[in-house]
């Protein structure tokens with residue numbers, strides 16, 4: 001073991017932890033590592049000879065191997081394991097040591113841990129990390145939350161390991177307390193939306209008779225244009241992949257039951273609590289839920305009738321139309337995600353920098369995409385922007401794409417092809433741009449059955465009226 005104290009320590013050597021350690025080490029730092037199952041520590045260190053790694057079989061040895069103030073990142077399963085590791089660390093640490101939780105923790109857990117560790121004289125950063133295995137190794141996007149003074153201590157390491165776009169590291173101090181994990185949660189919600197929109201494009205192409213290789217070529221081409229993004233890129237690559245056993249496109253052999261670990265659902269709960277509409281993300285989460293009910297769907301497919309999907313007649317223009325439907329729906333999804341971030345940021349007084357958040361998502365993370373430059377510009381031009389759709393670039397884009405977007409949704413609906421995220425996005429757009437909705441009738445209904453009162457268009461706002469409606473129960 002090196003006699004020099006390590007610059008950084010990491011607990012939790014699963015896929016993310018291992019790759020982050022290699023990333024930090026590659027930037028010139030010595031890193032101590034610990035994993036509950038100690039064989040994994042030994043295997044990891046043995047698999048990486050010649051690197052500045054210090055493998056530790058006990059937490060005591062791990063803590064003692066670190067330079068003061070200690071900087072310890074936890075990369076274990078989110079939830080109770082994080083609390084367990086923290087409890088084990090507390091008696092071993094000195095005042096002002098820093099614990100960083102880099103997992104997908106719920107932001108309210110982060111707030112609780114922040115207050116608890118602060119009461120023990122320790123410093124805490126809750127940092128969302130995105131980029132998967134490859135991002136962790138080569139440069140993730142990092143969303144750290146916690147005291148600004150603690151961020152300053154961590155900044156050199158975080159900035160050196162983060163992805164770079166235009167020379168800028170994909171990490172900024174998001175805000176105090178749980179702000180970092182909150183923004184990571186919304187990132188994941190948006191990730192769900194992006195993925196579902198791509199899957200809806202795929203289902204339309206399938207119904208039009210495109211082969212898997214043709215679809216791969218479409219996504220590869222889209223990745224050269226406005227839709228350029230990591231998720232479009234990997235979709236093209238995934239569609240190209242052949243199953244070694246059968247030679248068939250692998251994607252067509254994968255069971256259509258989506259998994260989820262919970263960050264999308266947390267986003268929905270938070271949106272409901274804050275009365276913010278995130279219908280595209282909502283549709284994406286619910287699409288995963290319905291997909292997972294495979295047995296029920298198989299039974300229903302034999303009992304519930306609908307049109308037989310056939311878009312072959314529309315095949316010629318379909319690629320351009322679906323491109324626009326996807327692009328417009330994606331704008332809506334980010335509009336809703338940023339609306340939620342803005343609402344919570346204001347409620348919690350986090351002082352969030354929306355342009356900065358969009359800018360660090362341009363690299364390293366799963367939702368990295370060319371069009372995040374446009375969101376960055378929109379918020380840098382007008383940090384108080386009420387709704388992203390109203391920024392000049394997005395307003396024009398939605399005007400230009402909407403005819404194709406409407407045609408795609410109409411085509412899907414008339415062919416019985418579920419496009420919940422495309423259609424929810426379009427409904428949001430049409431609702432938001434409606435000067436008058438049907439809520440006048442809804443208010444009448446509320447007043448009718450519950451004397452809930454209503455306002456009138458011909459009287460000042462804030463005056464409430466009640467009508468003695470006719471009795472309907474004899």
Ligand SMILES: NC(=O)C1=CN([C@@H]2O[C@H](COP(=O)(O)OP(=O)(O)OC[C@H]3O[C@@H](n4cnc5c(N)ncnc54)[C@H](OP(=O)(O)O)[C@@H]3O)[C@@H](O)[C@H]2O)C=CC1
Nearest residue numbers: 012013014015016017036037075076077078081103104132
């Ligand atoms: N995988 C991904 O692409 C991404 C994951 N994340 C998040 O990063 C974190 C780590 O993810 P990932 O690398 O996938 O690993 P996992 O979420 O699969 O967690 C496995 C690690 O947690 C450790 N662990 C589990 N329970 C305990 C416990 N009670 N005490 C101590 N250690 C425990 C395991 O140790 P042992 O070996 O002993 O079982 C192992 O090191 C998670 O919060 C995840 O949500 C974030 C971005 C992307």
Ligand SMILES: O=C(CO)[C@H](O)[C@H](O)COP(=O)(O)O
Nearest residue numbers: 104130131260261262263366
């Ligand atoms: O955090 C991530 C990327 O940023 C993970 O990849 C994400 O947790 C995957 O979520 P799910 O398993 O729910 O699809």
